[in-house]
Amino acid sequence: MSYDLPEVRGRLTRHKPLSDLTWLRVGGPADVLFQPADVEDLAAFLAALDPAVPVFPMGVGSNLIVRDGGLRAVVIRLGRGFNGIAVAGNRVTAGAAALDAHVARRAAEAGVDLSFLRTIPGSIGGAVRMNAGCYGTYTADVFVSARAVTRAGEIVTLTPEDLNFHYRQTDLPEGMVLVEATFEGPAGDPGALQARMEEQLRRRDESQPTKERSAGSTFRNPAGFSSTGRADDVHDLKAWKVIEDAGMRGARLGGAQMSEKHANFLINTGGASAADLEGLGEKVRKKVYETSGITLEWEIMRIGEADEVAAAK
Numbered sequence: 269m270s271y272d273l274p275e276v277r278g279r280l281t282r283h284k285p286l287s288d289l290t291w292l293r294v295g296g297p298a299d300v301l302f303q304p305a306d307v308e309d310l311a312a313f314l315a316a317l318d319p320a321v322p323v324f325p326m327g328v329g330s331n332l333i334v335r336d337g338g339l340r341a342v343v344i345r346l347g348r349g350f351n352g353i354a355v356a357g358n359r360v361t362a363g364a365a366a367l368d369a370h371v372a373r374r375a376a377e378a379g380v381d382l383s384f385l386r387t388i389p390g391s392i393g394g395a396v397r398m399n400a401g402c403y404g405t406y407t408a409d410v411f412v413s414a415r416a417v418t419r420a421g422e423i424v425t426l427t428p429e430d431l432n433f434h435y436r437q438t439d440l441p442e443g444m445v446l447v448e449a450t451f452e453g454p455a456g457d458p459g460a461l462q463a464r465m466e467e468q469l470r471r472r473d474e475s476q477p478t479k480e481r482s483a484g485s486t487f488r489n490p491a492g493f494s495s496t497g498r499a500d501d502v503h504d505l506k507a508w509k510v511i512e513d514a515g516m517r518g519a520r521l522g523g524a525q526m527s528e529k530h531a532n533f534l535i536n537t538g539g540a541s542a543a544d545l546e547g548l549g550e551k552v553r554k555k556v557y558e559t560s561g562i563t564l565e566w567e568i569m570r571i572g573e574a575d576e577v578a579a580a581k
């Protein structure tokens with residue numbers, strides 16, 4: 269679709285393939301990709317853009333399957349100008365484009381424990397929106413406030429109540445773009461935090477296909493919480509366990525596969541389409557329901573149109 273686009277200082281690209289911008293390396297084009305220069309540029313753009321045009325803010329695409337037909341929307345991707353990190357006491361303020369890993373490292377250097385973010389491959393915008401978490405800590409546990417730009421172009425401050433965090437979910441209104449977030453973490457010794465983060469990286473590499481193209485956990489844990497990483501962690505209602513029990517570890521469809529290493533990781537073995545990945549996920553859900561009566565819910569967000577022909581219009 270073609271839209272009238274306001275003048276900007278940042279970069280506008282029409283018909284931008286999103287496969288370049290997602291961890292799974294699949295996805296058709298966005299009608300428009302907008303990379304704003306700064307907050308004012310973003311706010312002015314959204315205020316002037318026809319309110320009927322859908323807007324989709326995107327982080328680094330580590331939790332997305334963009335379907336093969338792409339997105340009939342303006343995709344907003346923040347870059348330089350949105351990735352600053354500042355520490356004051358136990359508070360860390362980071363731009364929404366800053367990577368979780370960088371924020372964890374900067375915080376640790378300053379003696380603030382945001383170490384749970386170290387192994388999550390997303391951006392701060394994605395962490396807040398998804399209430400990302402691991403090893404028993406969630407973004408909600410350290411969140412103080414965020415700045416965002418509404419779809420109408422207004423700059424607002426969001427509190428925890430506004431976001432209403434729950435498991436891998438928030439109430440962020442559609443089209444609202446997070447631009448910055450402030451967290452408060454417990455104090456910690458920089459050396460000890462560094463060692464903990466290295467240990468977490470090691471544990472990830474041991475148990476998850478970290479070198480493959482994936483989007484992390486495919487389905488939410490039916491029990492509704494993340495792995496705590498502790499030895500006494502219960503496995504009964506972990507998604508990987510019910511997938512394994514359904515015999516779907518390693519299952520394939522086209523270039524998509526449920527990882528042999530971690531049964532809840534959907535991977536692109538090379539050449540998978542979004543349809544292969546989503547189709548395999550749906551097969552797994554069906555099989556799990558048949559074997560255990562559990563309905564798995566997608567954790568990976570699936571967006572856009574399935575039909576490749578639509579993208580060419």
Ligand SMILES: Cc1cc2nc3c(=O)[nH]c(=O)nc-3n(C[C@H](O)[C@H](O)[C@H](O)COP(=O)(O)OP(=O)(O)OC[C@H]3O[C@@H](n4cnc5c(N)ncnc54)[C@H](O)[C@@H]3O)c2cc1C
Pocket residue numbers: 291324325326327328329330331332346364365387388389390391392393394395396397398399400401402440444445446447477478482483484485569
């Ligand atoms: C190997 C691997 C391991 C993973 N492990 C974990 C884990 O342990 N725990 C966990 O929670 N997740 C994990 N994930 C999933 C993923 O990294 C997180 O969900 C992450 O928070 C997504 O961030 P992103 O920047 O990639 O967002 P995207 O995938 O680009 O987008 C996800 C959602 O966030 C929204 N969003 C992103 N940026 C903004 C913004 N600036 N303003 C408004 N909305 C925005 C998007 O609209 C979309 O709804 C893993 C993924 C991979 C590939």
